[in-house]
Amino acid sequence: MAEVTLLEAIRQALFEEMERDPSVVLLGEDVGVYGGAFKVTAGLLERFGWERVIDTPISESAIVGAAVGMGYLGMRPVVEMQFIDFIACCFNQVTNFAAKSHYRWGAPVPMVLRGPSGGGVHGGPFHSANPEMYFVHTPGLKVVYPATPSDAKGLLKSAIRDNNPVLFFEHKFLYRRIKEELPAGDYTVPLGKAIVRREGRDLTIVTYAAMMHTSLEAAELLAKEGIEAEVIDLRTLLPLDRETLLASVKKTNKVLVAHEDTRTGGIAGEIAELVCEGAFEDLDGPVLRVTALDTPVPFSPPLEERFLPNVERVADAARALAKY
Amino acid sequence: MKFPLTREQHLELHYYMKLNRTLEEQLVRLFRQNKVVGGLYSSLGQEATSVGTAYALEPRDWIAPMIRNVGALLVKGYKPRDILTQYMARYTSPTLGKDGTSHFGDLKVRRVVSPISMLGDLIPVMTGVAMAGRYLGQKIVAMTWIGDGGTSTGVFHEGMNFAATQKAPFVCVIENNQWAYSTPVKRQVPLHDLAERARAYGIASYIVDGNDIVAVYETAKEAAERCRAGDGPVIIEAKTMRMRGHAQHDPAEYVPKEMFDYWKARDPLDQYEKFLTENKLWDSRTRAEIDARIDRELKEDLEFAEKSPFPPPELAEQGVYCEGCHKIEPDWHRPVEELLPPKSSIEALWQVEDFGGLEEAANAAKPAAVSGDGARPPANKEQRAKRKTKAAKAKAPVRSKARR
Numbered sequence: 088m089a090e091v092t093l094l095e096a097i098r099q100a101l102f103e104e105m106e107r108d109p110s111v112v113l114l115g116e117d118v119g120v121y122g123g124a125f126k127v128t129a130g131l132l133e134r135f136g137w138e139r140v141i142d143t144p145i146s147e148s149a150i151v152g153a154a155v156g157m158g159y160l161g162m163r164p165v166v167e168m169q170f171i172d173f174i175a176c177c178f179n180q181v182t183n184f185a186a187k188s189h190y191r192w193g194a195p196v197p198m199v200l201r202g203p204s205g206g207g208v209h210g211g212p213f214h215s216a217n218p219e220m221y222f223v224h225t226p227g228l229k230v231v232y233p234a235t236p237s238d239a240k241g242l243l244k245s246a247i248r249d250n251n252p253v254l255f256f257e258h259k260f261l262y263r264r265i266k267e268e269l270p271a272g273d274y275t276v277p278l279g280k281a282i283v284r285r286e287g288r289d290l291t292i293v294t295y296a297a298m299m300h301t302s303l304e305a306a307e308l309l310a311k312e313g314i315e316a317e318v319i320d321l322r323t324l325l326p327l328d329r330e331t332l333l334a335s336v337k338k339t340n341k342v343l344v345a346h347e348d349t350r351t352g353g354i355a356g357e358i359a360e361l362v363c364e365g366a367f368e369d370l371d372g373p374v375l376r377v378t379a380l381d382t383p384v385p386f387s388p389p390l391e392e393r394f395l396p397n398v399e400r401v402a403d404a405a406r407a408l409a410k411y
Numbered sequence: 412m413k414f415p416l417t418r419e420q421h422l423e424l425h426y427y428m429k430l431n432r433t434l435e436e437q438l439v440r441l442f443r444q445n446k447v448v449g450g451l452y453s454s455l456g457q458e459a460t461s462v463g464t465a466y467a468l469e470p471r472d473w474i475a476p477m478i479r480n481v482g483a484l485l486v487k488g489y490k491p492r493d494i495l496t497q498y499m500a501r502y503t504s505p506t507l508g509k510d511g512t513s514h515f516g517d518l519k520v521r522r523v524v525s526p527i528s529m530l531g532d533l534i535p536v537m538t539g540v541a542m543a544g545r546y547l548g549q550k551i552v553a554m555t556w557i558g559d560g561g562t563s564t565g566v567f568h569e570g571m572n573f574a575a576t577q578k579a580p581f582v583c584v585i586e587n588n589q590w591a592y593s594t595p596v597k598r599q600v601p602l603h604d605l606a607e608r609a610r611a612y613g614i615a616s617y618i619v620d621g622n623d624i625v626a627v628y629e630t631a632k633e634a635a636e637r638c639r640a641g642d643g644p645v646i647i648e649a650k651t652m653r654m655r656g657h658a659q660h661d662p663a664e665y666v667p668k669e670m671f672d673y674w675k676a677r678d679p680l681d682q683y684e685k686f687l688t689e690n691k692l693w694d695s696r697t698r699a700e701i702d703a704r705i706d707r708e709l710k711e712d713l714e715f716a717e718k719s720p721f722p723p724p725e726l727a728e729q730g731v732y733c734e735g736c737h738k739i740e741p742d743w744h745r746p747v748e749e750l751l752p753p754k755s756s757i758e759a760l761w762q763v764e765d766f767g768g769l770e771e772a773a774n775a776a777k778p779a780a781v782s783g784d785g786a787r788p789p790a791n792k793e794q795r796a797k798r799k800t801k802a803a804k805a806k807a808p809v810r811s812k813a814r815r
Contacts, residue, residue: 119759120760132757133758133759135751135755135756136750136755138750139755144569146569146570146572148566148569149535149569149572150573152534152535152536152538152539152566152569152570153535153538153539153570153573155539156524156538156539156541156543157539157540158539159536159540160518160544160547160741161543161742162546162547162741179532179566180535183529183532184527184532184536189730189731189732190730190731191510192505192506192510192514192515192525193730193737194516194518194525195737195739250734250739251732251733
C-alpha cells in the first residue's frame with residue numbers, strides 16, 4: 088500500500104466513519120464546497136451530501152452548541168475548528184456544556200472537535216496555538232494529539248465512536264510532512280494508551296505530536312554518543328496513560344518531557360508530579376522539561392525559531408540528565 | 412379561535428399553573444427554613460408563559476427549560492418531587508445531587524435538555540436538537556426560553572443566526588420579565604420589543620401577553636406548526652414580569668413599587684381563574700377538587716423529599732465519562748440509504764443567483780438566494796421561487812391576535 092500523509096489519514100478516517108455510520112456528520116466553516124482550509128474534508132460533500140457536510144456561519148459557539156444538541160439525539164457530529172486557536176471562541180460550550188453534561192445529568196455528548204494546531208509554519212499568535220492544556224484541565228473531555236498518520240486515523244475513528252466529547256488536535260506542521268503506510272482495513276487505536284516509539288535504557292523522553300519526531304531525531308543523535316533514550320508518545324493527554332509512563336521510568340530511572348506547548352502549566356508539570364507520586368524511589372535525577380517559551384507564538388521566523396523547542400535543545404537536556 | 416381548547420385542557424392548564432405557583436411558594440417556605448441548598452430562583456408571576464408555551468408542544472417535541480421554567484418541566488411530566496429534591500440536593504433528585512435547581516433533563520422519555528447557568532448557550536444546542544430531529548426524520552420541534560437579559564449574549568445571536576440559516580424547527584421564547592437581575596430591560600436592549608431581533612435573522616416573530624395563558628398557548632401552537640411546516644425558526648416575545656428578586660436573597664428594592672402593583676393587577680393565575688369562572692368552565696366544586704389534588708400531591712412529594720437522603724460522598728467520583736453506561740443510537744424515521752452513497756452524492760457547487768450588487772438589493776425583500784443551505788440540496792428554479800415567497804412572508808413581526 089502507498090504511504091499517506093497525516094492529513095490524508097485523517098480524511099480517510101472521516102470518510103470511512105461516514106460510510107460506516109449515517110449518524111456521523113461534519114460541521115464547520117468552509118468544510119463543504121471548499122473542503123476545509125487545509126482540505127482535510129475535501130471530497131466529503133460530493134460523496135455524502137448537504138445534510139451530512141454542513142458549511143456553517145463563522146460562529147464557533149453555535150457550531151459546537153449545535154453539535155452537542157445533535158449528540159443528544161444520538162448523532163455523532165464531528166466539528167472542525169478552522170484553526171484550533173478559534174476554540175477560545177466556544178470555550179463555554181466545550182467546558183461548561185459538553186464536558187459537564189454526562190456528570191451532571193447523565194447525558195453523553197458523542198462529539199469530536201478537531202482542528203489544525205501547533206506552530207512551525209509562521210502562523211503567528213492566532214494560528215499556531217497548542218491550547219490542549221485548557222482542556223486537559225477540564226474533567227469530562229478527552230484530549231488526543233497524534234504524531235503519526237496511522238495513529239491519527241485509528242485514534243480519530245476511536246474518537247468518533249467514543250461516547251464522550253473528544254478534542255482531536257492535528258499538528259499542522261505534520262499534515263503533509265510525514266508519510267506512512269497505514270494498516271489495512273478498518274482498524275482503531277484505543278484512546279488513553281501511550282506507545283513506546285523507541286526503546287532505550289538510559290532515560291525516557293515523554294512527548295507527543297510534532298515534538299515526538301523531534302525527540303526521535305534527538306534520540307538518534309544521542310545514540311551516536313552512547314546514550315540510549317526511550318521515547319514515549321503519549322497520543323492521548325486526557326486520560327493519561329500512567330502505566331506505560333511509570334513502567335518506562337522504572338526501567339530508565341530518568342525522565343525528560345518534551346512538548347511544544349508553553350512551559351508554565353504544560354503537561355510536563357503534571358508528568359513530573361505523576362512520576363513523583365508513582366516512581367519517586369526509582370528516580371536517579373530531576374524530571375527535566377524542554378518546552379516552548381512562556382510567550383504568545385511570535386510571527387517572524389527567527390522569533391518563532393527561538394520560541395519553539397528543537398532537536399538540539401532536547402538533546403542538550405538529555406545529555407545533562409544522562410550525567411546524573 | 413385557531414386552536415380551540417377543550418374544557419379538560421383549560422382545566423389542565425389551570426392545574427399546571429396553580430401547581431407551578433403553589434410549588435414555588437412551598438419552595439420559598441423551605442428556603443426560609445434553610446432546607447433549600449443554595450439559591451432559589453423564582454418564576455412567580457411568569458407561570459403562564461412557561462406552562463402555556465410548553466403545553467402547545469407534542470410529547471415528541473424537545474424542550475430546554477431555563478431556571479424560571481418550572482412550569483414547563485411540570486407540563487413535560489416531571490413531578491414536584493423532582494424539583495423539590497433538586498433544590499434540596501438529595502440523592503433521589505434527577506441528578507442524584509450532582510446539580511441543583513432546574514438543571515436536569517431526560518433524553519429518552521421526556522425529551523428535556525438540561526440548561527447550564529450561562530445564558531444563551533441553549534439557543535445553538537436546541538438548534539442542533541432541531542437539526543438532528545429533522546435529519547433523523549422525526550418531525551419534531553425544539554423549544555427553549557431566554558430572558559430579556561439573555562438576548563444580549565453573543566451566543567444568542569450566533570445560535571439564532573445559525574438556526575435561521577438552517578431553517579431549523581426551533582422556537583425561541585423570549586420571556587421579557589423586565590429585569591435582568593437588577594438591570595432594567597432598557598439598559599440591556601435599546602428596543603421596546605425584543606421580538607424586533609427576529610428581523611436581523613429574517614425569521615418570523617410574535618409578541619404576546621405573557622400573562623394571558625390562552626394567548627400564550629395559541630401563539631406557541633402557531634409557532635410550532637410553522638416550524639413543523641418547514642418555515643424555519645420563530646421568536647416569541649412574551650411580555651411578563653418577574654414578581655420576585657433575581658433569587659430569593661434579593662429583595663428587588665430596585666423595582667418601583669408601582670411597577671409591582673401594575674403587574675399584580677395582571678397576575679396570570681388570578682386572570683385565568685376569573686376567565687374560567689366567567690366562561691363557566693368550572694364550578695366551585697371542580698375548583699376545590701383541583702386545589703385538593705395539588706395540596707395532596709405537594710404534601711406527598713414534600714414528605715418524600717424531606718425523607719430523602721443526601722447522596723453518598725463517593726458519588727462525587729463517579730460519572731465523569733460515559734463508559735458504556737449509555738447506549739447511543741439514533742431513532743431513525745427515514746431510510747438511512749438517503750444519507751449514504753450513492754444516493755447522498757451530489758455535485759458540490761454553490762448556486763449563486765444574486766451577485767450582491769446595489770441594484771439587486773433594491774429588488775425588494777429578496778432573501779439571500781444561495782442554495783444548498785445544508786438542509787436541502789440545491790433546488791430548481793421553481794422550488795426556489797416558492798421558498799422565496801414563503802421567506803418574504805415570514806419577515807415582518809406579527810403582533811399576535813390570539814385573544815380569547
